[in-house]
Amino acid sequence: MTDTVLADLLARVRRLEDERDIARLIASYGPLVDAGEAHAASMLWADDGVYDVEGWLMTSRDDVRAMVESRPHRGLIGRGCVHFHSPAVIHVDGDEATAVCETLLVVRRNGPAGDTGQAEYSVQRAGATDFTLRRDADSAHGWVISRRTTRLLDGSPEAAALLSRAVTD
Amino acid sequence: MTDTVLADLLARVRRLEDERDIARLIASYGPLVDAGEAHAASMLWADDGVYDVEGWLMTSRDDVRAMVESRPHRGLIGRGCVHFHSPAVIHVDGDEATAVCETLLVVRRNGPAGDTGQAEYSVQRAGATDFTLRRDADSAHGWVISRRTTRLLDGSPEAAALLSRAVTD
Amino acid sequence: MTDTVLADLLARVRRLEDERDIARLIASYGPLVDAGEAHAASMLWADDGVYDVEGWLMTSRDDVRAMVESRPHRGLIGRGCVHFHSPAVIHVDGDEATAVCETLLVVRRNGPAGDTGQAEYSVQRAGATDFTLRRDADSAHGWVISRRTTRLLDGSPEAAALLSRAVTD
Numbered sequence: 001m002t003d004t005v006l007a008d009l010l011a012r013v014r015r016l017e018d019e020r021d022i023a024r025l026i027a028s029y030g031p032l033v034d035a036g037e038a039h040a041a042s043m044l045w046a047d048d049g050v051y052d053v054e055g056w057l058m059t060s061r062d063d064v065r066a067m068v069e070s071r072p073h074r075g076l077i078g079r080g081c082v083h084f085h086s087p088a089v090i091h092v093d094g095d096e097a098t099a100v101c102e103t104l105l106v107v108r109r110n111g112p113a114g115d116t117g118q119a120e121y122s123v124q125r126a127g128a129t130d131f132t133l134r135r136d137a138d139s140a141h142g143w144v145i146s147r148r149t150t151r152l153l154d155g156s157p158e159a160a161a162l163l164s165r166a167v168t169d
Numbered sequence: 170m171t172d173t174v175l176a177d178l179l180a181r182v183r184r185l186e187d188e189r190d191i192a193r194l195i196a197s198y199g200p201l202v203d204a205g206e207a208h209a210a211s212m213l214w215a216d217d218g219v220y221d222v223e224g225w226l227m228t229s230r231d232d233v234r235a236m237v238e239s240r241p242h243r244g245l246i247g248r249g250c251v252h253f254h255s256p257a258v259i260h261v262d263g264d265e266a267t268a269v270c271e272t273l274l275v276v277r278r279n280g281p282a283g284d285t286g287q288a289e290y291s292v293q294r295a296g297a298t299d300f301t302l303r304r305d306a307d308s309a310h311g312w313v314i315s316r317r318t319t320r321l322l323d324g325s326p327e328a329a330a331l332l333s334r335a336v337t338d
Numbered sequence: 339m340t341d342t343v344l345a346d347l348l349a350r351v352r353r354l355e356d357e358r359d360i361a362r363l364i365a366s367y368g369p370l371v372d373a374g375e376a377h378a379a380s381m382l383w384a385d386d387g388v389y390d391v392e393g394w395l396m397t398s399r400d401d402v403r404a405m406v407e408s409r410p411h412r413g414l415i416g417r418g419c420v421h422f423h424s425p426a427v428i429h430v431d432g433d434e435a436t437a438v439c440e441t442l443l444v445v446r447r448n449g450p451a452g453d454t455g456q457a458e459y460s461v462q463r464a465g466a467t468d469f470t471l472r473r474d475a476d477s478a479h480g481w482v483i484s485r486r487t488t489r490l491l492d493g494s495p496e497a498a499a500l501l502s503r504a505v506t507d
Contacts, residue, residue: 002171005175005179006175006340006343006344009178009179009347010343010347012182012186013347013350013354016182016185017350017354019189027424027425027439027504028438028504028505028506031438031439031440031502031503031504032501034440034466034498034501035498035501035502037501037502037504037505040505040506077493078493079492080491080492080493082442082464082491084253084440084442085425086199086251086253086254087192087196087256089193089197089200090193100200101196102199102203102253106442106464108492108493120460120462121442121462121464122289122290122461123275123290123291123292123461124290126249126275126277126290128203128204141506152249153203153250153251154249154277155246155248155249159249160204160205163204163206164200164204164206165200166197166201166204166206167206168193168309171344174344178344178347181351182351185354185355185358188358253422255365255368255422256364256423256425257365258362258365258369259362269366269369270369271368271372271420273420273422273444273459291458291459292444292461295420295444295446295459297372297373321418322372322418322419322420322446323418323446324415324416324418324446328418329374329415332369332372332373333373335370335373336366336370336375336378337478337479
């Protein structure tokens with residue numbers, strides 16, 4: 001009896017740890033890219049990982065690093081930006097996992113302050129994001145992103161299709 | 170000794186799984202309603218579940234489905250919207266649970282772009298949200314919403330009272 | 339064998355519970371300060387806890403309570419506000435822990451509605467936040483904040499340095 005119960009319990013705890021690891025990995029994306037931590041951000045991906053964001057297709061860690069170090073991205077940081085991610089809907093299946101969340105890009109405004117007399121930020125983008133991840137014992141996170149796809153939420157069926165992956169059956 | 174330790178451990182793991190299930194259920198609300206997944210969104214509720222949002226009182230899964238399929242909601246999706254929920258404060262008590270979070274409705278703006286030359290989104294609503302849930306073995310989520318109450322954060326005591334349920338004593 | 343396995347399992351479950359407790363503590367900050375729950379908000383801190391936010395240095399629970407009860411903070415609540423926190427990157431090390439997240443302060447606008455004809459909210463501040471916490475068996479949360487530092491995300495190296503603490507090595 002005890003052995004079976006223990007084996008079952010171990011599997012359940014492992015599952016909770018996997019979900020925790022993946023939630024933490026996703027939660028660290030925003031802080032890393034907003035801090036300009038290009039190397040650490042790139043290490044969230046597999047070496048052959050893909051980041052497909054509205055027509056900007058990155059297909060390696062080097063590509064992700066180059067994006068964080070790019071002039072447009074450095075411009076966002078210099079101005080003040082937050083890449084905000086909602087809590088993700090995570091599903092683990094053995095050594096593979098998926099996660100769906102929504103994202104906001106919030107950027108400090110130039111120009112006159114609003115009616116509060118304070119500097120304000122604007123929400124420049126809202127996106128649907130879908131992750132595929134795989135277990136990787138060599139990663140500090142225990143998991144790496146195989147593919148991340150993000151699409152602007154502008155009424156397009158493509159963005160809705162990404163969000164539909166949150167359906168649990 | 171071992172049996173008692175194991176029983177205690179099983180209860181603690183069950184609790185963590187319950188909280189995980191409820192966090193995932195709440196995290197899926199935004200993606201589902203922003204994708205127009207009316208059926209899947211309605212299945213987050215109990216068959217006799219209540220969704221009370223600023224005077225729109227839904228009292229069944231059919232009512233929730235009808236809201237997601239309504240012309241105003243389809244208009245938000247067509248334009249581009251995000252129903253963003255903060256991480257929830259979840260308390261499980263046996264087969265019942267409560268959760269409190271804050272919510273933002275972010276909608277794509279029409280009209281001229283802001284000073285960045287990009288399309289922008291506006292935050293149309295900010296809300297206080299309180300959930301009551303119950304365990305349901307027939308649900309794909311393990312839990313269903315018995316009642317969700319959302320009130321606009323506009324200085325009213327009603328919204329503050331919902332948030333006060335996050336107090337832990 | 340079993341004793342070692344059990345001890346290991348107990349430690350892993352304890353870790354998951356610690357992370358859950360800290361995530362819940364952080365998730366409750368927004369609801370508590372937006373509801374004006376000054377006492378409950380102050381109890382998230384250690385008695386000698388520090389809250390260092392853009393030049394406003396609080397060094398006790400009394401200071402935190404006074405901030406929530408201050409005229410400017412009551413003004414935000416009366417108008418309608420949300421202190422939104424992203425899911426945190428939490429690391430527990432025995433009886434100490436750290437957490438990093440990003441924050442938005444969203445406030446109801448006065449004046450004319452936007453192009454949607456609805457009242458709107460503005461994002462007044464976006465911040466980088468770093469927590470240091472310690473275990474406290476006397477706290478309802480199991481943990482208390484020893485220090486919270488928040489800095490405006492305006493391109494300053496100080497804010498970026500806080501976010502860089504999310505790097506996992």
